[in-house]
Amino acid sequence: MTESRPHTLFSFGTLMDERVQTALFGRAVPTAPASLAGYTTRPLPITDPAVIAASGLDVHLTLERKIGAAVEGAVLHLTDQDLAAADAYEVDDYARRRVVLTSGESTWAYLDAKPLRSAQRIVIVGDSIAYGRCDPRGGWAGHLAAAHIAGNEAEHRVFNLAIPGSTLTDISEQTPALLGPRLPDTLLVAAGINDSALPLAVAETHVDGPAPAHLADRLGSLAATALGHNARLVVAGPTWIDEARTRDYEGLRFTRARALDLRASLRAWCIGNHVDFLDMWEPLREKSELLVDGLHPTPEGHEAVYRHLNALSR
Incomplete structure (x- = not known):
């Protein structure tokens, strides 16, 4: 017993x-x-x-x-x-x-239960999609910042610290030093798709399998970092990818199967650890026209992702 x-x-x-x-x-x-x-x-x-x-x-x-x-x-x-x-x-x-x-x-x-509705100061960390690549308006994070700050210009802040190419390992190592002066109450982690990529030489012989084994350790580290600032950790899952257009992306291969494994692993970790998970897959699913290169959303794609995130979290 x-x-x-x-x-x-x-x-x-x-x-x-x-x-x-x-x-x-x-x-x-x-x-x-x-x-x-x-x-x-x-x-x-x-x-x-x-x-x-x-x-x-x-x-x-x-x-x-x-x-x-x-x-x-x-x-x-x-x-x-x-x-x-x-x-x-x-x-x-x-x-x-x-x-x-x-x-x-x-x-x-x-x-x-809506993780951004009660927030004042939001720090976003992540990869090129969180950074807003391919959208001069700053992507979905830029839309979030504009709406959040407009709600209370005196007290609301959004700091987008996303760096293109970042993995969860990069983010878990770099984030602790960045939070102090920004006084965050919410840490929004939008990353992981780069962890699912494989070098082309490996991808040719690799059978798609589960998400990276280090995922739980990296998320656990980020959870501890957030709690150290009394900030709420919020994890945004990967967006849909058009695998036919991402087979050779800067020497990497992104596959939908590995992205879906990543999505499932992130969700399971968040449920098991009572952390907010925002599923970002649906707004772009089967909408290849909203992707510039099969991976990065167009400006219209970023707007669709933001509308979906807003409905989930505010």
């Missing part, structure tokens, strides 16, 4: 109520006062009858990033079963993610 693991969960709302705890966990659970820096709250209307019945409220609160602010609450000490019950209680508008308390301790908290 597997022994239940201890967990801590930051709460600032209805989960602090002993009546709610008793309804969910069968008892009041151990709690301790705690503070979460860099966040404020905003109201969230609730429509789930079971949640309304348990809490007695049809409006709950959700966390939103704000430099200089802090949310007072409590840390709940839970078992595996308690944490599963809390997950079931929270509506789909919330997602359980890691945060850092003012004390420096890491804990779980329920954040807005």
Whole structure:
């Protein structure tokens, strides 16, 4: 029989109520006062009858990033079963993610399920597609920056630090030194397609297989980097490629099978580690006219990718 693991969960709302705890966990659970820096709250209307019945409220609160602010609450000490019950209680508008308390301790908290909707300062790291190659307007990241900053010019910032040709190894090694002065609350990683490429000499004899074995290590390193800045890690998957046009791309071969393996591996890692995954495959699928060279989106392709990302994350 597997022994239940201890967990801590930051709460600032209805989960602090002993009546709610008793309804969910069968008892009041151990709690301790705690503070979460860099966040404020905003109201969230609730429509789930079971949640309304348990809490007695049809409006709950959700966390939103704000430099200089802090949310007072409590840390709940839970078992595996308690944490599963809390997950079931929270509506789909919330997602359980890691945060850092003012004390420096890491804990779980329920954040807005739309990962960029509550962000203020977003850092983008990635490859040539994230950089915006083939689009003088800066690609999908440029569209994101324009819309995000327009929403609150005084406080919203987007820093696109993507470098063409980058792999996840490059990004995991280079990113830690770049974050400090930018004060990010969100780290958006849009990379990996270069990890799936093979040199032509190897590709001729290579049978397509699973995504690179180092993927989990690199993502784990980026997750630790983000958490060190109390930033939310968001991983954007690869975009669709037209394999017929990418067979010999600057000495590399990109294949759809390997890109799909990469997509599946990224998604599985994110689900297993409670990290946001944004699936970017669909907006360009079977739309070769939206690709310049089978790999990089045209300006119209970048706009389609941005619209899709916006619907997923805001």
